[in-house]
Amino acid sequence: MLPFKPHIQSIKPYEPGKPIKELQREYGIRHVIKLASNENPLGPSGKAISAMRKAIREVHLYPEGSCYYLLDRLAKELDIDPGHILFGNGSNEIIELLARGFLSEGDEVISSEMTFLVYPILSQVCGAKFKAVPMKDHRYDLEGILRAITPRTKLIFIANPNNPTGTYVTAAEVEEFLSKVPEHVVVCFDEAYVDFVDAEDFPKMLEYVKSGKPNLVVLRTFSKAYGLAGLRIGYGLASKEMIQYFHKIRQPFNVNSVAQAAVVAALDDTFFLWRTKWLVVRGRKFFYRKLKKLGLEYLPSQSNFILIRMKTDGYEVYQYLLRQGMIVRPMNAYQLPDWIRVTIGRRSQNVQLIRLLKGYLEKKT
Ligand SMILES: Cc1ncc(COP(=O)(O)O)c(C=O)c1O
Structure with a gap:
């Protein structure tokens, strides 16, 4: 008998969005649209592609372990001391470092229900208990999270904006919350979707990091707005002491090296970032208008995706769309069985999705 750990054996692995090639193989469909994993429909920036081509010639060499040039470039971009930054193999790796660095068996982690599934999985890997506080109007309930804190609480995860709801907590709410969290608890604000935010009352987490708040970690990624999900690169911002701690346990x-070179170039491509954000902000408005017309409920989003209530089994809608060559995300794993989550795509992709949803609804009636 292998020495499997029971708390790991009971984990349900993370289920990613269905890959395009898998659907093509399974259904024999040539033209597939994927609006399932909040990827950038524009692809990567041209500048990043050129930098990657160059960097590929040197992949026989180990990368710079310190991410020297990238660190310098991002620190300038954010106007922050490089000692506050840690790069990871996707921001997922930083979530893992938080879990490995701070959790032992019997500890507690607090977050919300209907949030990023990696938080409970990695908490469970370390033998910690994951407490999912109920949402209020599909938003994180920060007061509820405060009430759930005990002496065993080590970590709090707040996805802002949240995946999969697209909702957010405001600057005033965060200010009050942070003033009440005890210092023995590490608070992680996961800002994977921050580049798509246009709400004026969204919190400025960078300022808290710059002011030296000791128990705060802010996560960001190049997987979404920068269109580099396949390279696996993101970063954490925290106090210098916390970053030094993570350096001890990271690989x-x-x-x-290709990711490092790509991001240095991508940070210079401000036009690409602007186009991406414009596409998403315009796409959100398009969906709101069309979904209202179809009589479907949705949650206004600050992200590059929208949660839509189908009034029927969301998994059935997901399967119907798959057969038409459209991949969206069913929400069963998030206890939202009658909802689907759709990533905002290019205009033509959005139009096609609305057309398919309309066809589905007409068939149902
Ligand atoms: C809330 C949230 N955090 C983190 C991530 C992970 O991003 P990365 O690709 O940087 O690991 C995702 C990806 O879906 C996400 O939705």
Whole structure:
């Protein structure tokens, strides 16, 4: 008998969105649209592609373990001391470092229900108890989270904006919340979707990091707005003491050389970022208008995706769309069985999705 750990054996693995090639193989469909994993429909920036082509010639060499040039470039971009930044193999790796660095068996982690599934999984890997506080109007209930804190609480995860709801907590709410969290608890604000935010009352987490708040970690990623999900690169911002702690437990070459080169170039491509954000903000409005017309409920989103209530089994809608060559995300794993989550795509992709949803609804009636 292998020495499997019971708390790991009971984990349900994370189920990613269905890959395009898998659907093509299974259904024999040539033209597939994927609006399931909140990827950038524009692809990567041209500048990043050129930098990757160059970097590929040197993949026989180990990458710079310190991400020297990238660190310097991002620190300038954010106007922050490089000592506050840690790069990871996707921001997922930083979530893992938080779990490995701070959790032992019997500890508690608090977050919300209907949030990023990696938080409970990695908490469970470390033998910690994950407490999912109920949402209020599909938003994180920060007061509820405060009430759930005990002496065993080590970590709090707040996805802002949240995946899969697209909702957010405001600057005033965060200010009050942070003033009440005890210092023995590490608070992680996961800002994977921050580049798509246009709400004026969204909190400025960078300022808290710059002011030296000791128990705060802010996560960001190049997987979404920067269109580099396949390279696996994101970063954490925290106090210098916390970053030094993570350096002790990260892998020596956790960020590959092609990713480092691509991000240095992508940070210079401000036009690409602007186009991406414009596409998403316009796409959100398009969906709101069309979904209202179809009589479907949705949650206004600050992200590059929208949660839509289908009034019927969301998994059935997901399967119907698959057969038409459209991949969206069913929400069963998030206890939202009658909802689907759709990533905002290019205009033509959005139009096609609305057309298919209309066809589905007409068939049902
Ligand atoms: C809330 C949230 N955090 C983190 C991630 C992970 O991003 P990365 O690709 O940087 O690991 C995702 C990806 O879906 C996400 O939705």
